[in-house]
Amino acid sequence: MSVRFELFHADGGTRARRGRLHTAHGTVETPFFMPVGTQATVKAVGQDDLRSLGAEIVLGNTYHLMLRPGEELIAELGGLHRFMAWDRAILTDSGGFQVYSLAQNRKITEEGASFQSHLDGSRWLLTPERSVAIQERLGADILMAFDECPPSKADRGYLEQSLARTTRWLRRCAAAWTRGAGALFGIVQGGLDLGLRRRHVDEVCAVELPGYALGGYSVGESPEEMHASVAEVAPLLPADRPRYLMGVGTPVDLVTAIEAGIDMFDCVLPTRCARNGLLFTTEGRLNLRNATHARDPRPPDPACACYTCRTHSRAYLRHLFAADELLALRLATLHNLHHYLELMRGARAAIEADRYGAFAAEVRRRESGRAPA
């Protein structure tokens, strides 16, 4: 198998698991969070920064990369790892989610999804076979099956049709997959309907794959609805395969999903919030644009060991945001990514020590403890 998943400890009090995912580009400790590198770069930071932060894997977006610069060009230059000079692991998504969220005039048929590029209006067709081929050409360590993420308000009739098609697309992905260096993961959809989720878990997991993901969460439902659903569905996924909750979420979402047995996450939240001046700290959230920080000599998070907190004051960061200086974006992104990666390090240590429940409770407490200042 193209990746090897090694589970070596189960938390004593919860479903949280501690493991390692061995890939052709290094070992990734689980549970983990993947910074999102949409266009072959994690916005506002360098690969040197990602390495310093201890990131072991990043995510690339197939939709963006196929449109620009194109997977042919990336393959010609040696693949995505070499193109972006990142020698650790890379997971690529299938392109499906961006087709639904960014592309124009999309049309879904049994064959796949046709759409117009949001960049130049050019017409494209993405099929299960094509998505797998692109991800393999990019050289991803983990590739995701091409699925449909149906609208959160879709009626049950559409949802059932969509799930059945996603299952057929999954079988086509599995058939197209060369079983090379990259590992194909299947995706379970089904919205908040537990019956549909259960049925789709059965269909998706009937296809033997190196890992499985939950898609279609964090698309408009409340955190409580998502947490309740993930708590029911995650344990149904094969225990010996990594479980990936796609596109989620806040620190509370992450620690709660780990409690349900999830091993992998990605989300734009820490990087996007950083660029807006919003920092995640061990004391809650901090809005660096707020004038209350103008003369504050304290680091953003006195308990944080990131470069930004070791080096700079809230006053300086607030000045950089007020003056629209580029350095603000890198410093805030460095901090938020450190916060997320440190949260995962804390989660892993807590699982090993069989005190994961207390750890998750503490994260929930600190996140609810303080409104943005």
Add this chain to the structure above:
Amino acid sequence: MSVRFELFHADGGTRARRGRLHTAHGTVETPFFMPVGTQATVKAVGQDDLRSLGAEIVLGNTYHLMLRPGEELIAELGGLHRFMAWDRAILTDSGGFQVYSLAQNRKITEEGASFQSHLDGSRWLLTPERSVAIQERLGADILMAFDECPPSKADRGYLEQSLARTTRWLRRCAAAWTRGAGALFGIVQGGLDLGLRRRHVDEVCAVELPGYALGGYSVGESPEEMHASVAEVAPLLPADRPRYLMGVGTPVDLVTAIEAGIDMFDCVLPTRCARNGLLFTTEGRLNLRNATHARDPRPPDPACACYTCRTHSRAYLRHLFAADELLALRLATLHNLHHYLELMRGARAAIEADRYGAFAAEVRRRESGRAPA
């Protein structure tokens, strides 16, 4: 004296000099180039980057800092070094040049320059005394006298009046200067008129100061006119004091001015060009936005040892610029600053080896050898 200038070698064949400027924040090897950190940050790079690049001094802009966040706030937070977390040397300009180039409704009287902020239209008055006080509150290692940089097309009558006033302002600056940790430098103006330049050198250097600068160059004249004028004027400045050519310039400008005996430079050119995708290389200039680089696996400058050239291809950098990714700006800025600082390292080594003339000729050759690609 607040800084100590140590000259230890003169090039055998030119007027180029090799020295050291000892400041309260470390020693700066001369000749040197100062990255411009207008708003308490060198645009697109961090202080960690500047340190890695080997920068020993940066420039801060008094005009920008007095308007935002204000020198009171910076002083309250421990001064500019501490505010921006930069423990090496800092030179601040007087604010005069930005009053003429950025501010609105400016009016120059004997007292000083009144103007409206380009940020919010608020009314300000900058006088020689106030400029010196602000720079001392910022904690600059080198502060510049408040002068007028007259329009390049000013008639001789205005020019003579302006120079006489700048001399009177210089005396007021010298009287206001506390002779604390910061060293006050005088500024010689006079446009391209050699007679006026000579007279102003006499007036300015009659005020005993730790260093002297040439202002009013690179404001519209041709490079040849500037080079010819600097070659005449630089040698008139006291030989035992550092000589600073303000706001200049291209690599050819720098090596040519060093040949005339200049020790210090600052310019936004490398950082501004970088943000536009234009790189300075040992083979000439390179426009990273150009489509010819789309599939080019070579580093921007194969002879360069900077992080960007050691890590990334032209193809990747071109992609980052095409995709408007923030990382493009940092990587290009890192390269251009490295190129400038390396140029200065080369100049210093060449002076020590008494082969400065050949070094300068080689830089001129390579800069003329290739149009932007």
